[in-house]
Amino acid sequence: MNPDKQTFTLDGKTIPFCNGQTIIQAAMDAGEYIPHLCFNPEFKPHGSCKLCTVKADGRTTASCTQFAQDGMVVESNTKEINDERRVLLQMLFVEGNHFCPSCEKSGNCQLQATAYELNMMSPHFDQFFPDRPLDASHPEYFLDLNRCILCSLCVRASRDVDGKNVFALSGRGIKSHVIVNAQSGQLGDTDFAGDDKAAQVCPVGVILKKRVGFSVPIGKRSFDEQPISATPHPVVKEA
Amino acid sequence: MNVPEMTEPEINVKPKLRVATTSLAGCFGCHMSFLDIDERLFDLLELVEFDRSPLTDIKHCGPCDIGIIEGGVCNAENVHVLREFRANCKILIAIGACAINGGLPAQRNHLPLSIVLEEVYHAQHGLVDGFIPNDPELPLPLDKVHPIHEVVQVDYFIPGCPPSGDAIWKVLTDLLAGREPELGHGLIHYD
Amino acid sequence: MTIQTRSHAGYLDPILVKHQHNPNNLLQILIEAQQHYGHIHTDAIAHLSEQLQFPRSKIEGVVGFYSFLYLKPQGEYRVLFSDNITDRMLGNMDLMERMCAQLWVESGKVSEDGLLSINTTSCTGMCDQGPALLVNNIAINHLSPERVNAISELIRERVPVSSWPAEFFAIQDNIRRKDILLDSHFQPGSALSVLFRSGAQRGLDEIKASRLRGRGGAGFSTGMKWEFCRDAVGDAHYVVCNADEGEPGTFKDRVLLNGYADMVFEGMTACARIIGAKKGFLYLRGEYVYLREHLQAVLQRRRQQSLLGQCILGNDDFSFDIEIHLGAGAYICGEESALIESLEGKRGTPRNRPPFPVTNGYLDQPTVVNNVETFAAASLILLNDGAWYAGIGTATSSGTKILSVSGDCQRPGLYEYPFGVTVAEVLEDCGARNTQAVQISGPSGMCISQAEFGRRIAFDDIPTAGAFMIFDQRRDMFEVARNFVRFFAHESCGFCTPCRVGTSLLSNMMDKLANGHGSPYDFSEIEKLNVILQSTSHCGLGHSACNPVLDTIKKFRSAYEKRMIHEDFVPAFDLDFALTQARQMTGRDDSSAHLERLNEPR
Numbered sequence A: 001m002n003p004d005k006q007t008f009t010l011d012g013k014t015i016p017f018c019n020g021q022t023i024i025q026a027a028m029d030a031g032e033y034i035p036h037l038c039f040n041p042e043f044k045p046h047g048s049c050k051l052c053t054v055k056a057d058g059r060t061t062a063s064c065t066q067f068a069q070d071g072m073v074v075e076s077n078t079k080e081i082n083d084e085r086r087v088l089l090q091m092l093f094v095e096g097n098h099f100c101p102s103c104e105k106s107g108n109c110q111l112q113a114t115a116y117e118l119n120m121m122s123p124h125f126d127q128f129f130p131d132r133p134l135d136a137s138h139p140e141y142f143l144d145l146n147r148c149i150l151c152s153l154c155v156r157a158s159r160d161v162d163g164k165n166v167f168a169l170s171g172r173g174i175k176s177h178v179i180v181n182a183q184s185g186q187l188g189d190t191d192f193a194g195d196d197k198a199a200q201v202c203p204v205g206v207i208l209k210k211r212v213g214f215s216v217p218i219g220k221r222s223f224d225e226q227p228i229s230a231t232p233h234p235v236v237k238e239a
Numbered sequence B: 001m002n003v004p005e006m007t008e009p010e011i012n013v014k015p016k017l018r019v020a021t022t023s024l025a026g027c028f029g030c031h032m033s034f035l036d037i038d039e040r041l042f043d044l045l046e047l048v049e050f051d052r053s054p055l056t057d058i059k060h061c062g063p064c065d066i067g068i069i070e071g072g073v074c075n076a077e078n079v080h081v082l083r084e085f086r087a088n089c090k091i092l093i094a095i096g097a098c099a100i101n102g103g104l105p106a107q108r109n110h111l112p113l114s115i116v117l118e119e120v121y122h123a124q125h126g127l128v129d130g131f132i133p134n135d136p137e138l139p140l141p142l143d144k145v146h147p148i149h150e151v152v153q154v155d156y157f158i159p160g161c162p163p164s165g166d167a168i169w170k171v172l173t174d175l176l177a178g179r180e181p182e183l184g185h186g187l188i189h190y191d
Numbered sequence C: 001m002t003i004q005t006r007s008h009a010g011y012l013d014p015i016l017v018k019h020q021h022n023p024n025n026l027l028q029i030l031i032e033a034q035q036h037y038g039h040i041h042t043d044a045i046a047h048l049s050e051q052l053q054f055p056r057s058k059i060e061g062v063v064g065f066y067s068f069l070y071l072k073p074q075g076e077y078r079v080l081f082s083d084n085i086t087d088r089m090l091g092n093m094d095l096m097e098r099m100c101a102q103l104w105v106e107s108g109k110v111s112e113d114g115l116l117s118i119n120t121t122s123c124t125g126m127c128d129q130g131p132a133l134l135v136n137n138i139a140i141n142h143l144s145p146e147r148v149n150a151i152s153e154l155i156r157e158r159v160p161v162s163s164w165p166a167e168f169f170a171i172q173d174n175i176r177r178k179d180i181l182l183d184s185h186f187q188p189g190s191a192l193s194v195l196f197r198s199g200a201q202r203g204l205d206e207i208k209a210s211r212l213r214g215r216g217g218a219g220f221s222t223g224m225k226w227e228f229c230r231d232a233v234g235d236a237h238y239v240v241c242n243a244d245e246g247e248p249g250t251f252k253d254r255v256l257l258n259g260y261a262d263m264v265f266e267g268m269t270a271c272a273r274i275i276g277a278k279k280g281f282l283y284l285r286g287e288y289v290y291l292r293e294h295l296q297a298v299l300q301r302r303r304q305q306s307l308l309g310q311c312i313l314g315n316d317d318f319s320f321d322i323e324i325h326l327g328a329g330a331y332i333c334g335e336e337s338a339l340i341e342s343l344e345g346k347r348g349t350p351r352n353r354p355p356f357p358v359t360n361g362y363l364d365q366p367t368v369v370n371n372v373e374t375f376a377a378a379s380l381i382l383l384n385d386g387a388w389y390a391g392i393g394t395a396t397s398s399g400t401k402i403l404s405v406s407g408d409c410q411r412p413g414l415y416e417y418p419f420g421v422t423v424a425e426v427l428e429d430c431g432a433r434n435t436q437a438v439q440i441s442g443p444s445g446m447c448i449s450q451a452e453f454g455r456r457i458a459f460d461d462i463p464t465a466g467a468f469m470i471f472d473q474r475r476d477m478f479e480v481a482r483n484f485v486r487f488f489a490h491e492s493c494g495f496c497t498p499c500r501v502g503t504s505l506l507s508n509m510m511d512k513l514a515n516g517h518g519s520p521y522d523f524s525e526i527e528k529l530n531v532i533l534q535s536t537s538h539c540g541l542g543h544s545a546c547n548p549v550l551d552t553i554k555k556f557r558s559a560y561e562k563r564m565i566h567e568d569f570v571p572a573f574d575l576d577f578a579l580t581q582a583r584q585m586t587g588r589d590d591s592s593a594h595l596e597r598l599n600e601p602r
């Protein structure tokens, strides 16, 4: 088998791939958009948000962890799958506290932009309204876990790139949450720094640089200008 | 970017649709935005007439085709008004962040109501001998602020804080034309 | 601070030495460390982090995952009432309330003097002798009001648990029907001797010929699993026995480990010989910690008998030993890849599969994970032969299956049958009367109604990991499903969105129905959640979390109709109740200080 010749189809389009690539990696390389939140091409796939769910040869699977196979038939942009993705988004919205109008990340937020993309008009379910504290202890950064979607990108970035383990997951089930590496539990008491990779990867408005909040006005931000589907790689712009 | 449909919806000459609007725990921002549909308001008035609304002076909602609600549910009166709308309107639309997820008022939800009332009427700086008003005319607050769909069934949602006039126009004209409303990129906004 | 740290070093350092300062043993280290204060002190974490050179955040993350590890002080006496539906049917809630009242403590909280805490926990595997509880992780069964009175008294008098009456801790095997396995009178070493005589390849051939399928639920061919693992390339191979037995209503592994441990260990050792492993683990659920001493003794005896350790039975080329690892209250750790994560000392999050454990298991090496009963059956097969075993049972399902029978019947306990036995036969044997339903294979299995009692226990009809919970006509099948849904929400590991949020939403919806706020709207919502959980969840827990509701809606519709009391949507919360605080604060009780209900029940 010639590894250069391997392809699969994504909603009827032919997508080439090399050995070891997952469906979403190959699709992205080909400029195709599959909704995703916990996947970031710079990191090892995690497979937890399930936004990237597709049907591969009829089987529902996460496209960020499913390896591409020659001749595979992948469906992604169908009503059925998009309806499921919208429900997953609604779950993420009600699980936390997302008040976009007062969030600095609004307009640059992948959760929000994905919800726009999938026409999520309301969170549908009853809100959990969890009680989560805001951590302002760090001189340069806020940590507002009200908006955390548990994608673990900060965990992966800090561990794998920064070599610091500033972030980790704790709790279980609906009580899962991100913690930081300090006995006080405060970000200010960790060795977190502004030039850490972990400072740049959060897809939502949790890890936010202080004092730059509204420097780009609402309406002029990344996903105000173009939809996330037209932005092939996750835009990492500071809010 | 999707340009909102400006074409006049095709509608047989029928009696005008009756529309009611109200603001619960909201700031009237969504209503202001409604007025932002500008001269299209005249087009709209060709097709609809208003029942209870800050735009009219009608106090109670009668049978309507469409009810539009701004703001979340934070007190007993909100519940009464919302129920009146649900009972009378064939289609109920939640408009704006507060109606849809509680918005700013719901930011008190992580605090017990007792602390909120204490803070407002007793502890706040400058209050001497404050007391919590017990006038039966005043609606009692609920222990939590709720999006309206947690209290009654809601048919459509127009997100935004506030949604743009264009977004409101798009949903209304879609509905008037019997289409499933859809806001494309540029019109769908949560902020 | 230094004094604090030094005082933690005192008890922590020996534990660290025992576990070779290896972060892979973190969970075991934490379980032992907790013995000291009843929780893991924040300074203890600092010391462990320093000594293991392992980030504090990860240690806290592990503690936060397991129900039986605590970051905050707990009571000196930690009482956990088993909360399976079978415990409920035997009145556990009344008994818990009784104890709370006697000891002046609210469930879920620590008493003000720090003496005790009372809470519920997922099924402790004592359904045939419930209601059950754990006190400082040790099981006490057959609870009665008198026994609860006595326990309250002992706690009030601060009598150490080790001095409590021995009969409190008696645990019965309740073996009611024996077949080839339970009646085998197995001699330690007998199966290994056969294996050494015939050779590893021949042993594998026998296992394959027996058509043995895994007894832990999924029913994968054991012979194929061993072969895949043997053929996988790696630095080392591992054998893991899954004794997490967390599926509510299942307790046969407990009995096997108590009375048949040699068969289990011998099966593991044979597997090691066949796949080329030097090391094995028994992953024992925390609820069964009382079995550890006995199991250690069996292991020790087997070492003395040259059935474990170096040069087993004189074979210079075969050394193998088994270590016992404890779980700490997490049902998800029964899922094999989560179990391996937990063995490695981590949070028990299921891995992405493929790759499967047979190629990339413990420490990323080829690993066989099998259920307790599977290993015991393997010993039996090697001792006899594959064809003999294959001749028992049915075409798709060879051999026998041990059922854990509980609920409404006269003789709960273990029943071993050849595969193919009907539900009706089991009900007859255990003395069940007026049976309405049987939940087979636990909450993630199937709920069987009367019309189906002719169906058979077999992989192609009703597959099962062993649970067989019986509900007679008095029982409310809605409450059964609600209990199971709450279990899944509590045990979801939280890794993936659909299960983390969906199981909580589902549990809330069931509560909404139970609280009298149900309407057809809520039914369509449940259906919707079910679709998403089944199709997008990461592992079996999420996939099966809706099963109990779907099955009972389908088969016991009237239990739900009773809850569908409104024609139209009503809120999940009580609006008038939501004004209570405001009424209290304002002292008002006039008519506008209340909200009447709309949509009064039909």
Ligand SMILES: Cc1cc2nc3c(=O)[nH]c(=O)nc-3n(C[C@H](O)[C@H](O)[C@H](O)COP(=O)(O)O)c2cc1C
Pocket (backbone or CB within 6 Å): C213, C214, C215, C216, C217, C218, C219, C220, C242, C243, C244, C245, C246, C247, C331, C332, C333, C334, C335, C336, C337, C369, C370, C371, C372, C374, C539, C540, C541
């Ligand atoms: C949520 C979940 C819980 C499980 N719990 C157990 C368990 O307690 N014991 C067990 O043997 N298998 C359990 N399993 C099945 C294991 O993943 C695995 O299939 C089994 O241990 C393999 O052994 P077997 O082939 O001998 O059955 C569980 C699976 C899932 C998805």
Ligand code: SF4
Pocket (backbone or CB within 6 Å): A097, A098, A099, A100, A101, A103, A104, A105, A106, A107, A109, A110, A111, A112, A147, A204, A205, A206, B190
């Ligand atoms: S994180 Fe995103 S979705 Fe959440 S409030 Fe901020 S902008 Fe909205």
Ligand code: SF4
Pocket (backbone or CB within 6 Å): A147, A148, A149, A150, A151, A152, A153, A154, A155, A167, A178, A201, A202, A203, A204, A206, A207
């Ligand atoms: S803080 Fe941000 S990056 Fe980290 S898990 Fe939460 S959402 Fe993901």
Ligand code: SF4
Pocket (backbone or CB within 6 Å): C332, C350, C491, C492, C493, C494, C495, C496, C497, C499, C500, C537, C538, C539, C540, C541, C542, C543
């Ligand atoms: S389905 Fe549930 S238990 Fe399984 S990985 Fe997802 S959250 Fe964890």
Ligand code: FES
Pocket (backbone or CB within 6 Å): A035, A036, A037, A038, A039, A046, A047, A048, A049, A050, A051, A052, A053, A062, A063, A064, A065
């Ligand atoms: S992007 Fe694939 S699961 Fe999150």
